[in-house]
Amino acid sequence: MILRRFMKHAKEQNWFAVGLDVIVVIVGIFLGLQVQVWNEGRKERVDEKIYLNRLHSEVLKSIEIVEPALKFKQEKQASLYEVLDIFLGKKEAEALTPMQCFSIITSGVYSDQVISLPTIVELMTSGQLSIIQNDDIKADIIDYNITQDEWREMISDIRDSRVNFVRKYPEINGYDLRMKTMSRSMEGINALNHYCDLDKMKDSVPFKNDVLSATNKIAAINNAFLTDELNRFKNLHQKIDKELGLSHP
Numbered sequence: 092m093i094l095r096r097f098m099k100h101a102k103e104q105n106w107f108a109v110g111l112d113v114i115v116v117i118v119g120i121f122l123g124l125q126v127q128v129w130n131e132g133r134k135e136r137v138d139e140k141i142y143l144n145r146l147h148s149e150v151l152k153s154i155e156i157v158e159p160a161l162k163f164k165q166e167k168q169a170s171l172y173e174v175l176d177i178f179l180g181k182k183e184a185e186a187l188t189p190m191q192c193f194s195i196i197t198s199g200v201y202s203d204q205v206i207s208l209p210t211i212v213e214l215m216t217s218g219q220l221s222i223i224q225n226d227d228i229k230a231d232i233i234d235y236n237i238t239q240d241e242w243r244e245m246i247s248d249i250r251d252s253r254v255n256f257v258r259k260y261p262e263i264n265g266y267d268l269r270m271k272t273m274s275r276s277m278e279g280i281n282a283l284n285h286y287c288d289l290d291k292m293k294d295s296v297p298f299k300n301d302v303l304s305a306t307n308k309i310a311a312i313n314n315a316f317l318t319d320e321l322n323r324f325k326n327l328h329q330k331i332d333k334e335l336g337l338s339h340p
């Protein structure tokens with residue numbers, strides 16, 4: 092219709108009307124584009140909310156996993172320090188406690204995995220990260236992604252050089268065969284009777300060296316990985332709470 096009117100005005104050489112027709116068309120296109128941009132923006136804001144809400148529940152779940160794991164590993168680290176003090180003669184002991192013995196023989200077990208949050212993976216791989224408007228949250232997501240690779244590398248290096256104490260020193264220490272799963276509770280550990288011969292340990296320089304090295308590895312995992320991971324999750328959680336206007340008891 093606009094075209095027919097335009098042709099009619101052109102034939103009549105009514106240049107003012109022709110000019111007006113052109114302006115109407117241009118304004119129409121402009122408004123159409125604006126509405127499209129506005130709609131896309133609105134859709135992105137809705138998507139951003141969905142992503143942030145998902146990320147929120149993933150971060151909360153991860154905190155619930157990492158917090159007790161770190162606490163348990165710190166207890167293990169503390170009891171290995173006690174063992175080293177006994178080896179050094181700074182601490183008196185006739186025998187090792189169940190926790191101290193457990194800590195040595197399981198010191199090469201690193202079951203804690205770097206947690207990949209599905210929403211972060213999706214945002215990064217789909218190139219949709221720009222949907223997140225909060226620069227602080229965006230920076231945290233990018234940073235977490237980079238740090239994850241560093242943690243994985245560190246854990247893999249530590250794993251490669253770990254010592255299996257029970258296999259390497261069967262005459263000095265051994266598992267209680269009643270242990271079916273790797274218990275993380277004190278009651279579970281105290282209920283078992285792992286075998287640790289303190290006198291033989293004290294006499295073996297290689298054994299003591301291996302305990303020292305295992306202790307340092309656990310300390311590295313606790314400080315450079317688990318503590319860092321937990322703090323990052325907690326920071327991110329606070330920022331998402333603020334962004335979504337959430338508050339927790």
Ligand SMILES: [Zn+2]
Pocket residue numbers: 147328332337338339
């Ligand atoms: Zn929250």
